[in-house]
Amino acid sequence: MTDAFETLKKSIKSLAEEKKYATLRDILTTMNAADVASLFEDIPEETVPLLYRLLPKELAADTFVEMEPDTQHMLIKGFSDNELKEVVDELYVDDAVDLVEEMPANVVKRILIQADAEKRKMINTILQYPDDSAGSIMTTEFVELRPKMTAEEAILHLRRSGINKETINNCYICAKGRQLMGVVTIRDLIMASSEETMEDLMEENIISVSTLEDQETVARQFSKYGFLAMPVVDREERLVGIVTIDDVLDVMEEETTEDIEKMAAIVPADKPYLKQTTFDLWKSRMPWLLLLMISATFTGFIITSFEDALSKYVVLTAYIPMLMDTGGNSGSQASVTVIRGISLKEVEFRDIFRVIWKEVRVALLCGLTLAVCNFGKLLLVDHLTILVAFTICLTLFVTIFCAKVVGCTLPLIASRLGFDPAVMASPFITTIVDAISLLVYFQFATRLLGLG
Amino acid sequence: MTDAFETLKKSIKSLAEEKKYATLRDILTTMNAADVASLFEDIPEETVPLLYRLLPKELAADTFVEMEPDTQHMLIKGFSDNELKEVVDELYVDDAVDLVEEMPANVVKRILIQADAEKRKMINTILQYPDDSAGSIMTTEFVELRPKMTAEEAILHLRRSGINKETINNCYICAKGRQLMGVVTIRDLIMASSEETMEDLMEENIISVSTLEDQETVARQFSKYGFLAMPVVDREERLVGIVTIDDVLDVMEEETTEDIEKMAAIVPADKPYLKQTTFDLWKSRMPWLLLLMISATFTGFIITSFEDALSKYVVLTAYIPMLMDTGGNSGSQASVTVIRGISLKEVEFRDIFRVIWKEVRVALLCGLTLAVCNFGKLLLVDHLTILVAFTICLTLFVTIFCAKVVGCTLPLIASRLGFDPAVMASPFITTIVDAISLLVYFQFATRLLGLG
Numbered sequence: 004m005t006d007a008f009e010t011l012k013k014s015i016k017s018l019a020e021e022k023k024y025a026t027l028r029d030i031l032t033t034m035n036a037a038d039v040a041s042l043f044e045d046i047p048e049e050t051v052p053l054l055y056r057l058l059p060k061e062l063a064a065d066t067f068v069e070m071e072p073d074t075q076h077m078l079i080k081g082f083s084d085n086e087l088k089e090v091v092d093e094l095y096v097d098d099a100v101d102l103v104e105e106m107p108a109n110v111v112k113r114i115l116i117q118a119d120a121e122k123r124k125m126i127n128t129i130l131q132y133p134d135d136s137a138g139s140i141m142t143t144e145f146v147e148l149r150p151k152m153t154a155e156e157a158i159l160h161l162r163r164s165g166i167n168k169e170t171i172n173n174c175y176i177c178a179k180g181r182q183l184m185g186v187v188t189i190r191d192l193i194m195a196s197s198e199e200t201m202e203d204l205m206e207e208n209i210i211s212v213s214t215l216e217d218q219e220t221v222a223r224q225f226s227k228y229g230f231l232a233m234p235v236v237d238r239e240e241r242l243v244g245i246v247t248i249d250d251v252l253d254v255m256e257e258e259t260t261e262d263i264e265k266m267a268a269i270v271p272a273d274k275p276y277l278k279q280t281t282f283d284l285w286k287s288r289m290p291w292l293l294l295l296m297i298s299a300t301f302t303g304f305i306i307t308s309f310e311d312a313l314s315k316y317v318v319l320t321a322y323i324p325m326l327m328d329t330g331g332n333s334g335s336q337a338s339v340t341v342i343r344g345i346s347l348k349e350v351e352f353r354d355i356f357r358v359i360w361k362e363v364r365v366a367l368l369c370g371l372t373l374a375v376c377n378f379g380k381l382l383l384v385d386h387l388t389i390l391v392a393f394t395i396c397l398t399l400f401v402t403i404f405c406a407k408v409v410g411c412t413l414p415l416i417a418s419r420l421g422f423d424p425a426v427m428a429s430p431f432i433t434t435i436v437d438a439i440s441l442l443v444y445f446q447f448a449t450r451l452l453g454l455g
Numbered sequence: 456m457t458d459a460f461e462t463l464k465k466s467i468k469s470l471a472e473e474k475k476y477a478t479l480r481d482i483l484t485t486m487n488a489a490d491v492a493s494l495f496e497d498i499p500e501e502t503v504p505l506l507y508r509l510l511p512k513e514l515a516a517d518t519f520v521e522m523e524p525d526t527q528h529m530l531i532k533g534f535s536d537n538e539l540k541e542v543v544d545e546l547y548v549d550d551a552v553d554l555v556e557e558m559p560a561n562v563v564k565r566i567l568i569q570a571d572a573e574k575r576k577m578i579n580t581i582l583q584y585p586d587d588s589a590g591s592i593m594t595t596e597f598v599e600l601r602p603k604m605t606a607e608e609a610i611l612h613l614r615r616s617g618i619n620k621e622t623i624n625n626c627y628i629c630a631k632g633r634q635l636m637g638v639v640t641i642r643d644l645i646m647a648s649s650e651e652t653m654e655d656l657m658e659e660n661i662i663s664v665s666t667l668e669d670q671e672t673v674a675r676q677f678s679k680y681g682f683l684a685m686p687v688v689d690r691e692e693r694l695v696g697i698v699t700i701d702d703v704l705d706v707m708e709e710e711t712t713e714d715i716e717k718m719a720a721i722v723p724a725d726k727p728y729l730k731q732t733t734f735d736l737w738k739s740r741m742p743w744l745l746l747l748m749i750s751a752t753f754t755g756f757i758i759t760s761f762e763d764a765l766s767k768y769v770v771l772t773a774y775i776p777m778l779m780d781t782g783g784n785s786g787s788q789a790s791v792t793v794i795r796g797i798s799l800k801e802v803e804f805r806d807i808f809r810v811i812w813k814e815v816r817v818a819l820l821c822g823l824t825l826a827v828c829n830f831g832k833l834l835l836v837d838h839l840t841i842l843v844a845f846t847i848c849l850t851l852f853v854t855i856f857c858a859k860v861v862g863c864t865l866p867l868i869a870s871r872l873g874f875d876p877a878v879m880a881s882p883f884i885t886t887i888v889d890a891i892s893l894l895v896y897f898q899f900a901t902r903l904l905g906l907g
Binding site: 033034035037158161162171172189190193194208210225226227228229231248249252253255256259260262263264266267268269275276277281282284285288289291292293295296297299300302303304306307310313314317318320321322323324325327328329331332333335336339340341343344347349350354357358361364365368369372373376377380384385428429430433434437441 | 485486487489610613614623624641642645646660662677678679680681683700701704705707708711712714715716718719720721727728729733734736737740741743744745747748749751752754755756758759762765766769770772773774775776777779780781783784785787788791792793795796799801802806809810813816817820821824825828829832836837880881882885886889893
């Protein structure tokens with residue numbers, strides 16, 4: 004499929020060069036908006052406005068929504084006021100909000116002037132909600148029905164007004180003052196006999212979110228209940244908008260990327276990798292690198308204070324990386340598993356003792372396996388004495404034990420204290436486990452080998 | 456909200472003890488199936504069948520789908536054949552398939568006997584598709600319309616047959632022999648005038664997937680195009696089923712968890728953490744721990760071969776952990792960013808030179824910042840000589856550079872060779888970077904400090 008797309012791209016490029024606009028229009032019209040948008044990201048910038056003007060109106064608007072902000076900006080700069088109005092008129096309110104949030108102030112002004120009064124008001128309402136809240140990802144375009152309406156009246160109402168609504172699959176029944184009473188799906192409407200009223204048909208047991216709810220929580224509700232849309236209500240339980248599943252998919256992807264970045268000691272950025280400048284990347288990577296580098300000072304201290312002992316038994320140095328890495332890996336396995344469990348709501352703070360008990364058993368099993376394998380290797384391959392090999396393997400065992408316990412506990416404690424558990428992942432755990440493994444190593448070496 | 460749920464749980468428990476079944480039934484009826492199911496996971500096992508029998512039929516079936524396999528199994532064991540038939544009749548085909556896949560053979564036999572002939576046939580069809588293929592997550596229940604049908608006829612057809620279809624939002628138009636011709640949304644049907652035919656109304660430019668397509672690719676299409684459902688076709692382009700967004704959400708979560716686990720050197724398991732036994736966890740964590748421990752032998756070799764040199768300059772040992780950790784962290788930042796980019800299809804193999812060039816610049820910037828900070832610390836806090844401090848900082852700089860380049864390159868090469876790029880994350884990169892940093896360290900130490 005990607006290869007077919009590559010071929011298509013090549014032919015579009017050469018058709019553009021040969022100025023075969025009618026053919027181009029025919030080809031573009033058969034394409035999906037998302038594909039046209041990704042095509043536009045790949046062809047020379049000066050060709051984009053030309054091809055864009057070949058698109059039929061609706062496809063043009065859909066494509067516009069799918070484009071990267073840079074390309075949108077470039078197109079808008081070339082638009083006449085009339086062209087801009089055509090695009091803005093076709094945009095759903097939530098897409099218009101996304102656009103307004105990405106554009107520089109002067110462009111925003113032009114966009115808002117072109118929007119009609121009602122749309123402008125809706126855009127401004129949504130813009131007031133904090134970033135990452137349910138209010139900021141909702142749309143204010145939805146179908147609202149009255150409790151006394153019959154199914155026939157409801158369908159007529161839909162036919163008259165539904166064309167502008169982003170989703171008509173769920174219709175919301177409101178009392179006076181927009182108090183949310185229930186929901187009717189379009190399927191219910193079609194199945195109903197024409198004289199049944201919304202009151203009879205509606206599902207009253209509805210789950211709604213408040214405008215200020217965190218978008219991640221909203222996304223979790225969608226995946227828990229399998230919704231296609233969810234009503235958003237204000238503090239007085241009045242219906243103010245709906246969140247639809249397509250926006251939730253984006254939120255889920257964004258939040259997962261953020262979690263993964265945090266687990267890798269990166270401060271999350273909200274641009275795709277290839278769009279980030281060197282300086283952006285530096286800014287998001289430096290803080291943790293610096294902090295972790297400074298924390299590694301402690302491991303340095305530990306080694307320094309055992310310097311004399313080490314110089315008597317230099318062979319011990321050779322196993323420091325293996326001990327630290329195995330400890331770090333064991334710890335991250337536990338922490339990452341627990342972090343993912345927390346973010347899927349499978350694990351909570353109150354499970355902490357169950358989790359620790361589980362990890363203790365796993366640690367004993369993993370520690371024993373690795374220590375035994377390593378013991379064999381140290382004797383047979385490295386030809387160490389039994390006592391030295393035993394010291395190393397005992398350290399390995401204890402390190403793995405501590406690493407698993409620390410690794411599973413810290414994310415749970417962080418979540419309890421209201422911090423993001425994702426930060427308690429590999430890099431952070433590794434730094435702690437390094438110090439632990441060295442302390443354990445030198446303690447055992449002192450006792451068993453008579454160092455120090 | 457969670458607190459309210461806790462309170463609810465407590466009152467349900469005491470109501471059950473007091474045998475107030477009418478009240479319990481009233482409370483349960485107001486709840487959402489997903490909530491009832493999670494309630495059932497939390498109350499004593501012997502109470503579950505009792506409460507389950509209080510549920511109205513439809514809620515009972517919906518709740519059944521949401522429960523954990525263990526609870527489903529326990530309930531089925533207590534069901535009469537008649538009760539089992541009631542549940543199976545209410546299940547959608549794809550949910551029935553999920554159930555059959557989780558139950559032991561004797562239970563599967565009972566389930567299939569209770570299913571009517573048509574449903575049994577559909578279940579068996581889906582069971583034949585490989586795990587993680589589009590065929591295995593699709594449902595064979597969908598609305599199929601003929602091209603010559605008018606909107607009025609189509610709505611009548613829906614009213615007669617649509618009640619059993621999992622989603623009627625998208626209706627598929629097929630020629631004779633089930634050749635997929637186009638799609639009409641229920642919204643189009645409602646908006647159409649009654650005599651318009653499906654041929655006039657349908658969108659012909661449809662994107663479908665083949666039955667054998669990987670489920671992750673299917674999920675990516677949903678998030679790219681914002682679909683609610685996608686048609687699945689066989690090799691002859693005949694429509695055999697549809698994948699709906701609720702199943703895709705589960706796939707996305709599952710695939711993300713797998714990626715995250717692989718990045719933490721865990722062999723993915725398909726059970727939630729708290730359901731895995733100690734042995735399950737041991738099996739999924741041992742392979743990589745062992746492999747990485749053995750690879751750490753190389754770093755041991757490197758240290759051993761510089762043992763004599765090290766014993767002359769023991770202070771150098773104290774900085775090994777800091778160099779290795781900072782290198783490892785720098786490398787994982789690059790690799791995790793690229794891995795996530797690949798899985799979001801933002802980065803491809805053909806971007807390799809762009810990616811390397813970006814990482815080179817970031818590496819120079821990060822390396823320089825960290826080296827300068829570290830240099831200051833080594834002189835002012837650790838009171839090292841300028842030459843030793845310079846050796847350490849130069850090593851730091853070169854290590855970060857190598858780590859970033861290796862970190863961004865390996866995942867891209869892995870994806871090109873058809874391996875899973877997620878494996879090229881922190882633990883693997885760390886092991887490689889450890890060896891690099893030590894080699895660089897000892898080289899510089901030999902040249903600059905005259906060791907060896």
